[in-house]
Amino acid sequence: MSKGHKCIRSGSAKISEKELYKAYKIFFGTLVSESRLKIINLLRKGKKNVSEITKSLKTDQTAVSHDLRRLKKCGFVHSETRGKFRYYKLNEKTIRPLMDLIDKHMSAYCIHILRGKK
Amino acid sequence: MSKGHKCIRSGSAKISEKELYKAYKIFFGTLVSESRLKIINLLRKGKKNVSEITKSLKTDQTAVSHDLRRLKKCGFVHSETRGKFRYYKLNEKTIRPLMDLIDKHMSAYCIHILRGKK
DNA sequence: TACTTATATGAATCTAACACTCATATGAGC
DNA sequence: GCTCATATGAGTGTTAGATTCATATAAGTA
Numbered sequence: 001m002s003k004g005h006k007c008i009r010s011g012s013a014k015i016s017e018k019e020l021y022k023a024y025k026i027f028f029g030t031l032v033s034e035s036r037l038k039i040i041n042l043l044r045k046g047k048k049n050v051s052e053i054t055k056s057l058k059t060d061q062t063a064v065s066h067d068l069r070r071l072k073k074c075g076f077v078h079s080e081t082r083g084k085f086r087y088y089k090l091n092e093k094t095i096r097p098l099m100d101l102i103d104k105h106m107s108a109y110c111i112h113i114l115r116g117k118k
Numbered sequence: 119m120s121k122g123h124k125c126i127r128s129g130s131a132k133i134s135e136k137e138l139y140k141a142y143k144i145f146f147g148t149l150v151s152e153s154r155l156k157i158i159n160l161l162r163k164g165k166k167n168v169s170e171i172t173k174s175l176k177t178d179q180t181a182v183s184h185d186l187r188r189l190k191k192c193g194f195v196h197s198e199t200r201g202k203f204r205y206y207k208l209n210e211k212t213i214r215p216l217m218d219l220i221d222k223h224m225s226a227y228c229i230h231i232l233r234g235k236k
Numbered sequence: 237t238a239c240t241t242a243t244a245t246g247a248a249t250c251t252a253a254c255a256c257t258c259a260t261a262t263g264a265g266c
Numbered sequence: 267g268c269t270c271a272t273a274t275g276a277g278t279g280t281t282a283g284a285t286t287c288a289t290a291t292a293a294g295t296a
Contacts (some may be wrong), residue, residue, distance in 0.1 A: 010228035021152045023224060023231045028149035029253075032282090034139045050272055063256070065273050075227035084264040084271050094223040098216065105212040106141060109193035110128035113141045147282075150253090168243055181285070183244050202242050202293040 030074045035059065036067045040076060040090065044099060047080075047089035148192045153177065154185045158194060158208065162217060165198075165207035 008015045015023070030036060038057055042048060048056070054064045068088055071077045076095050077088045090096055126133045133141070148154060156175055160166060168186065172179045186206055189195045194213050195206045208214055 008225075008228070010225050013229050015228055015232070019232055020224070020228065021155060023228045024155055024220075025150055025152065026231050027220075027224070027227075028146050031146035032143055032150060032253095033255080034143065035255085037139060037142055051270090060257085061272070062258085062274090066255085069273075074231050075223060081264095086272065091223075094219055094226070098219045098223070101212055101216045101219065102142075102145075105193060105209075105216070106138070106145070107126075107128050108212070109145075110126070110133055110138065110141045111131045113144050113192050114133070114137055150282095151284080153284085169241090178286080179243070180245090180287080184284085187244075199243095199293095204243065 027074050030070050030076065033067070035063065036071055039064070039067055039071065039088075040095070040099065043077060043088060043090045044096065047087045049085040049087045051085075053088070145192050148188050148194065151185070153181065154189055157182070157185055157189065157206075158213070158217065161195060161206060161208045162214065165205045167203040167205045169203075171206070 008017065008020050010020075031040075035057065039053060042053060042056055050061065050064055050068065053068075054061045057064070068077065068079075072079060072088075075091055077090055080087045080089070090099075126135070126138050153175065157171060160171060160174055166174070168179065168182055171186075172182045175182070186195065186197075190197060190206075193209055195208055198205045198207070208217075
């Protein structure tokens with residue numbers, strides 16, 4: 001069991017360790033973006049459609065759609081279409097508690113992270 | 119309160135929104151690295167010194183030290199010196215539960231993240 | 237003291253991952 | 267057919283970061 005390929009179960013599929021790390025990379029890479037983090041923090045307050053997000057962040061619709069696509073791909077958000085609007089909402093099961101933990105961590109380490117080296 | 123600069127409290131200091139996002143970026147950027155994730159996952163099993171980590175990951179000591187420095191700066195790990203050895207251990211308060219949540223998330227979304235577009 | 241082991245740091249280089257933007261597509265409602 | 271809402275694709279420039287080398291510090295040991 002500890003020799004050879006390590007495999008991880010994801011849903012019904014088996015994922016190699018290499019693939020898992022690739023997924024991690026995409027997942028966390030999604031969060032290294034001010035605009036996507038702002039979208040997440042906005043959606044923590046409740047569901048919003050694309051126009052609302054665009055207006056709220058004072059940015060451009062195309063950029064928002066690109067960001068939402070990546071957020072959705074990584075499971076940060078879910079979407080729901082109503083007429084010509086598409087509403088996005090936070091993944092309540094994992095992402096909300098995760099962001100709450102991040103807040104907690106940041107309130108303790110933010111200054112440390114920002115201060116130069118060491 | 120909602121107009122003008124938003125400020126966040128971190129420990130005893132006040133942090134502007136801009137700085138907060140900078141910290142987020144550094145924090146998550148730390149996780150977009152296979153080697154650092156491997157270190158974290160290794161330390162989830164218990165404390166290890168630098169040589170042990172280096173051996174376990176079959177890599178080079180310099181690289182490990184660089185990674186540990188960043189992990190420490192961001193509050194992922196703490197260290198404790200014993201003689202000429204330095205032991206690193208996971209931050210139990212926030213990072214362990216955070217990684218547990220990530221595991222949970224990954225077990226549901228990993229395949230989705232890996233599959234091409236959409 | 238000098239030597240070895242353990243760990244950290246600094247600097248330089250090379251590269252890949254993004255953000256951003258433009259142009260366009262799709263699709264709903266009117 | 268037109269407008270609004272949203273998505274997609276492709277191209278480009280920028281930058282963060284991985285990696286490596288050379289060296290520093292610091293503890294233990296002979």
